[in-house]
Amino acid sequence: MTSYLDFEKPIAALESRILELRDTADEGSLDIAAEIEKLQAKSAKMLADTYGKLTPWQKTxxxxxxxxxxxxxxIAGLFDEFIPLGGDRNFGDDQAIIGGFARMGDRRMVVIGHEKGDDTQSRLRHNFGMGKPEGYRKAIRLMDMADRFSLPVLTLVDTSGAFPGVSAEERGQAEAIARSTEKCLSLGVPMVAIIVGEGGSGGAVALAAAERVLMFEHAVYSVISPEGCASILWRTGDKADVAADAMQITAQNLEKLGVIDRIVTEPVGGAHRDQSLAIATLGVAIQEEFAALEKLDREALRRLRREKFLQIGSL
Incomplete structure (x- = not known):
């Protein structure tokens, strides 16, 4: 059953009523198919209307x-084959950032991304998607391999930010993020980065400094979380909604600013309501982007990347 967000309470109540009516109908007490159909139409319209005018905080x-x-x-929905590679050959293997060789149809590539986990145990194992220095150094190692074997690089970004712990700072978190960003910019192979959920701070940029940056329709991408911004400006996290609006963190805002290049549509009600459709839609976008980029030589790719990032924020 779908978990409802606070702003979805009217939709939750309506869909709960539909389920109750279906249970009654299954018992054969009365025929209420027409009433169920009417409520389903109302629910679908309410869902479309709600998601058609989400605020930046609601998108977050x-x-x-x-x-x-x-x-x-x-990985399961897009690729015919995936061979994970672990470790940074220096300290250890970070489970927040996963990567390896993958095959999508006839196209082979290196895929790297954040994994948040989907239950308490896996979230702890993956550190809620917050990468540590060894995770970014693993990403660098994989990008080096991609460059050496002329394989395109795909990154799937979904993190609230890099791990802020003392141990990570002691192992050179800032340096690892900087070098990962540098590696992205220097690649001589096509690179496509996709913000699939949260794109938070340098922990996201370190895997997203690509010549083509895409975002899911309801993803967000920012230098700091709305709560973090609010706590700095107003000394309280209660104004996170105000901060989210001011920061222009949505895909729609960022496309206008030239920070991202393309918005990938989500199913009505968000990617969580129909994962299969969302993943399939993303797969089409990935194939289209790589098909266009594979025509460019190494220097053209580097030049495209350089020009893209130098133009961000220009008047």
Whole structure:
């Protein structure tokens, strides 16, 4: 059963009523098919209307929805083959950032992304998708391999930010993020980055400095979380909705600003309501992007990346 967000309470009540009527109908007490059909139409319209005018803060909640597809779901739904590779050959293997060789039809590539986990045990194991230095150094190692073997790179970004713990800072978190960003920008192979949920701070940029950056329709991408911004500006997290609106963190805002290049549509009600459709739609976009980029040589790709990021914020 779908978990409802706070702003979806009217939809939840209506869909609960539909389920009650279906249970009554199943018992054969009376024929209420017409009433159910009428309520379903009303529910569908309410859902479409609600998701057609989400605020930035509401989009943030959708981007964080626990039932939204995660890295492992995209791997299972998009690729015919995936060979994970672990470790940074220096400290250890970070489970928040996963990567390896993959095959989508006839196209082979290197895929790297954040995994948040989908239950308490897996979330702890994957550190809620917050990468540590060894995770970003693993990403660098995989991108080096992709460059060496002329394989395109796909990254799936979904993180609230890099892990802020003391141990991560002691192992060079900032340096690892900077070098991962640098590696993205210097690649001589096509790179497509997709913000599939949350794109938080340098932990996201480190895997998203690509010549083509895509975002799911209800994903968010920002230098700091709305709560973090509110706590700095107003000393309280209660104004996270105000901060989210001011920060322009939605895909629609960022496409206008030139930070991202393309918005990938989600099923009505968000990717969590129909994971299969969301994943299939993303697959089409990925194929289209790589088909266009594979025509460019190494220097053209680097030049495209350079020009893209230099133009961001220009008047």
């Amino acid at each position: 909640q959708v981007a964080r929805h626990p039932e939204r597809p995660h890295f492992k779901d995209f």
